[in-house]
Amino acid sequence: MQVPWNFRFGIVILGDSSVGKSSLLHRYTEGTFDESRQSPLGIDFKVSNMYFDPDVVIKLLLWDTAGQERFRSICKSYMRNSVGCILMFDVSQRQTFDRVRSWQQEVLDYVKPNPMFFVLVGHKCDLAVGRQVRKSEGDALAKKLNMLAYLEVSTKENINVKETFETLTRGIYNLFQQGKIPTRGDWQGLTVGATVQKESPVTKKSACCNCG
Amino acid sequence: MEETQNMENHFNDSASSDSNDCQRVDQYGFERAEDFNYESYEDFMSRHLAVVTRRSKKWTKLLQGTVKVEKNIKVKRYVRKGVPCEHRTQIWMAASGAQDQLDRNPGYYHSLLKAEHDPKIEEVIRADMHRTFPDNIQFRASSEPCLQKALFNVLLAYGYHNKDVGYCQGMNFIAGYLLIITKDEEKSFWLMDALIGKILPDYYTPTMLGLQMDQEVLGELVRMKVPAVWQVMNRHNVMWTLVVSRWFICLYVDILPVETVLRIWDCLFYEGSKILFRVALTMIRHNENLISQAQSLSEICERFKQITHGEYVEDCHTFMQKIFMEPGGLSTATITKLRKMCRNRITSA
Numbered sequence: 001m002q003v004p005w006n007f008r009f010g011i012v013i014l015g016d017s018s019v020g021k022s023s024l025l026h027r028y029t030e031g032t033f034d035e036s037r038q039s040p041l042g043i044d045f046k047v048s049n050m051y052f053d054p055d056v057v058i059k060l061l062l063w064d065t066a067g068q069e070r071f072r073s074i075c076k077s078y079m080r081n082s083v084g085c086i087l088m089f090d091v092s093q094r095q096t097f098d099r100v101r102s103w104q105q106e107v108l109d110y111v112k113p114n115p116m117f118f119v120l121v122g123h124k125c126d127l128a129v130g131r132q133v134r135k136s137e138g139d140a141l142a143k144k145l146n147m148l149a150y151l152e153v154s155t156k157e158n159i160n161v162k163e164t165f166e167t168l169t170r171g172i173y174n175l176f177q178q179g180k181i182p183t184r185g186d187w188q189g190l191t192v193g194a195t196v197q198k199e200s201p202v203t204k205k206s207a208c209c210n211c212g
Numbered sequence: 213m214e215e216t217q218n219m220e221n222h223f224n225d226s227a228s229s230d231s232n233d234c235q236r237v238d239q240y241g242f243e244r245a246e247d248f249n250y251e252s253y254e255d256f257m258s259r260h261l262a263v264v265t266r267r268s269k270k271w272t273k274l275l276q277g278t279v280k281v282e283k284n285i286k287v288k289r290y291v292r293k294g295v296p297c298e299h300r301t302q303i304w305m306a307a308s309g310a311q312d313q314l315d316r317n318p319g320y321y322h323s324l325l326k327a328e329h330d331p332k333i334e335e336v337i338r339a340d341m342h343r344t345f346p347d348n349i350q351f352r353a354s355s356e357p358c359l360q361k362a363l364f365n366v367l368l369a370y371g372y373h374n375k376d377v378g379y380c381q382g383m384n385f386i387a388g389y390l391l392i393i394t395k396d397e398e399k400s401f402w403l404m405d406a407l408i409g410k411i412l413p414d415y416y417t418p419t420m421l422g423l424q425m426d427q428e429v430l431g432e433l434v435r436m437k438v439p440a441v442w443q444v445m446n447r448h449n450v451m452w453t454l455v456v457s458r459w460f461i462c463l464y465v466d467i468l469p470v471e472t473v474l475r476i477w478d479c480l481f482y483e484g485s486k487i488l489f490r491v492a493l494t495m496i497r498h499n500e501n502l503i504s505q506a507q508s509l510s511e512i513c514e515r516f517k518q519i520t521h522g523e524y525v526e527d528c529h530t531f532m533q534k535i536f537m538e539p540g541g542l543s544t545a546t547i548t549k550l551r552k553m554c555r556n557r558i559t560s561a
């Protein structure tokens with residue numbers, strides 16, 4: 001069924017290889033956990049609608065990417081059509097945290113002059129042993145790099161999964177309402193759709209839909 | 213049905229002889245899906261095995277007293293009709309030139325294993341181990357022998373051997389299939405080299421230029437041969453990479469049914485990379501209406517996933533006949549011309 005949407009956001013999930021990008025997206029859209037999720041080998045995507053206010057429907061185009069550097073040439077064009085980025089690292093792999101800053105810089109350089117808003121995700125926080133990055137470090141880095149938030153997430157235990165997508169979406173929505181995100185005709189990152197209908201609240205909730 | 217069972221065992225030279233396991237996993241060690249339709253499978257297998265038996269006899273006769281595989285019309289026809297499992301390693305090795313390389317470089321593979329390896333490559337390869345065929349019992353850490361170790365060795369050795377490529381995700385699936393078929397690390401290594409170094413143009417290097425180029429070439433071929441699909445892709449602004457990158461990177465592994473993939477690889481080793489376009493074009497053309505009626509980007513993506521499943525691609529004999537008929541003529545000259553054009557388009561963008 002076609003659900004009329006008021007806004008459409010492109011969201012891209014980035015981070016080093018095997019930090020858990022596909023697992024996170026799969027948990028969010030399908031609600032299940034699969035440890036051996038394969039790399040998308042390029043780019044894959046899912047659609048999901050978010051109803052965070054009774055009268056606002058935001059359609060999310062969620063781009064899942066391969067972490068290995070050489071796939072970047074394939075993923076790039078879809079980065080340009082995104083307004084938000086979930087940048088992930090693995091709390092048990094220090095080097096994936098160390099590369100967050102260069103990931104962000106590369107994305108910002110690439111999407112210029114369009115804006116990109118980030119949330120930082122420290123993934124696999126369920127691991128009781130083997131943690132190599134403290135929460136305070138994640139908080140500090142997110143703040144330093146002007147990101148909307150830092151969240152510690154476990155796809156396996158379903159901790160903060162929904163919250164990650166909601167935090168980013170709400171953050172972008174608020175910035176847009178404050179006039180801080182300009183829309184351009186040739187930019188697909190943030191698109192305004194149907195005007196918000198105050199008197200017809202959406203009652204039916206669906207996780208995923210096929211509408212164009 | 214008893215006859216079918218016996219014949220299946222005859223061709224089942226792999227992991228398990230236990231009849232329960234035979235039902236649960238296929239002859240390559242892949243677990244069958246929970247909704248696996250045994251009835252239609254039996255039906256297919258009874259026809260399939262008759263064909264395989266007939267082909268097997270012909271091949272045995274053809275190969276009598278020789279290890280060489282000539283390039284001629286007769287052998288080409290034989291290859292297109294399928295190489296029997298017991299001859300597959302030999303034919304792939306001979307047709308691709310991998311056997312020559314192995315003969316000329318004795319001990320080379322093992323010397324690579326002893327070399328000092330780049331820890332970065334090792335890290336990426338290691339990260340892909342547990343997600344390479346988790347549905348195959350031969351790749352379980354608990355299985356004996358475990359192909360995970362062999363897979364790791366082949367990929368690491370290859371990364372050292374071909375430094376321009378190193379390791380590219382997706383190569384794990386290719387090496388995995390080669391190991392399942394050859395059961396031999398060294399042969400798998402040289403077959404990898406034939407594919408990556410020779411048969412496929414620049415697919416796995418850091419620029420992935422050859423891959424990008426072939427995706428665009430497919431787009432051009434679809435524009436010529438299945439215009440309705442090209443139009444819907446264009447209308448919704450869908451880049452070909454979004455729907456077909458996995459097809460090309462994995463050479464249809466994990467996209468199409470195992471038996472069908474092996475048949476495609478028979479031709480890939482013997483005839484070269486053109487076969488990859490034939491397969492893609494056949495599926496796209498056969499599903500022209502389904503795809504061109506898609507209403508959105510996500511529907512297009514879903515339908516491109518959908519068309520790689522079902523009877524049409526499972527019946528490998530018919531499918532392999534179709535790929536040489538359905539897309540019509542596909543000359544090497546056309547492919548060469550399109551590759552050149554697309555390459556220019558990408559590099560000047």
